[in-house]
Amino acid sequence: MEVDPRLYEQISVNDNDIHNIVMSYLVHNCFKETVESFIACTGMKQPSDHLEDMEKRKRIYQFALEGNALKAIELTEELAANLLEKNKDLHFDLLSLHFVELVCSRKCTEALEFAQMKLTPFGKEQKYVEKLEDFMALLAYEEPEKSPMFHLLSLEYRQHVADSLNRAILAHANHPTYTAMERLIQQTTVVRQCLNQEHGKDGPPPFSLKDFLRS
Template sequence: MDVDPRQYDQIKINDQDTHKIISSYLIYGCYKDTLESLVASSGLKITATQLEDMEKRKRILQFALKGSALDAIQLTEEMSPDLLENNKDLHFDLLSLHFVELICSRKCTEAIEFGKAKLTPFGKVPKYVEKLEDFMGLLAYEEPEKSPMFHLLSLEYRQQVVDNLNRAILAHAHMPSSSELERIIQQATVVRQCLSEELGKDPADPDDVPILQMPPYAPSSTASSPPSDQRVQKGRVRFQ
């Protein structure tokens, strides 16, 4: 027998479960100050080491996002030894961020030297050949932002790399590589799509079940709590 949806209103949610979900989001997004406030008011347990690691991870993500990929690489190697050595895809992506930064700064000679020294060795592996061609192709344009590879210069590309870096650091520390809140939204989205199919509605129909929203993760030096006016895209968090 199908359960009457109205019965869901009678289900009691444990405060501890709610606090756990919120804290996982704050930990993932590096919102240290907000997490400390939650811990103080809820009685959650968190160690000084966890807070310290969160601050280190936040610095790494900020460096990668703001055009200092080499600093991000150095701090990552200090915090998570062997991570980049064992994750060549991520290492390549971080190096590519620095290459792109040189291109955007019109430091073409330095970009060529960096590409030969750091990126070209990846060409020995077939899966990197096409990526290398795309990045090196940027050098052929006086205005690379107008080239067919302009997406490599975009904030979206940088955010994707930063998001992957965040997940990798967390996984290396044997922590969840995504927040519980993100997984809940992903699950709710799947349920919504299934319900829409059963009802014969377009999942994008505004009259259907409302789209759940959550603020993006945005570790920055000026904000310790998440903004609330943007939507998660494709189940992925966005650093700003």
């Protein structure tokens, strides 16, 4: 049983609410130029300091994504003092990005020295031991890209760290860590799952965003 579109198609949605949802997504992902165009088209008001903060986050995100973790750390400490000191997991992940860049550049001696100075101290906590072993194992391979830990060298891993850093900076500034659009999709998915469980085989099918967008 699919939810009858007639049950919700007549519900009016305020344009300002839609604009705010779109704006939330654009600001979260640091699409500054698009934000400025969107503001000009809709007449929305956005504080200038919000745009400045977005530009700083964008630079930090890009540095992390490119593997320039030391620059990302430097700018993060300028924008959000003590954030990395309080978030050791994130700090470790950023330092590990720099280690990986050294390994990929075949600077093994420099990578080992960096690991001993910056990463090894994390080994005092058990939760970092396995991660440390995985990263250090990269040094044993002439072609680390072909090692069992090749995923640590991937763009996906850098993007994961960059996304985590962006969310942490937003949280530090008391901003939502997820966009309104993401939260709406999450909530809709949960509601549909609950309906499906409540009504069993007679209930609506599991929610599929892809199918919903095609409907």
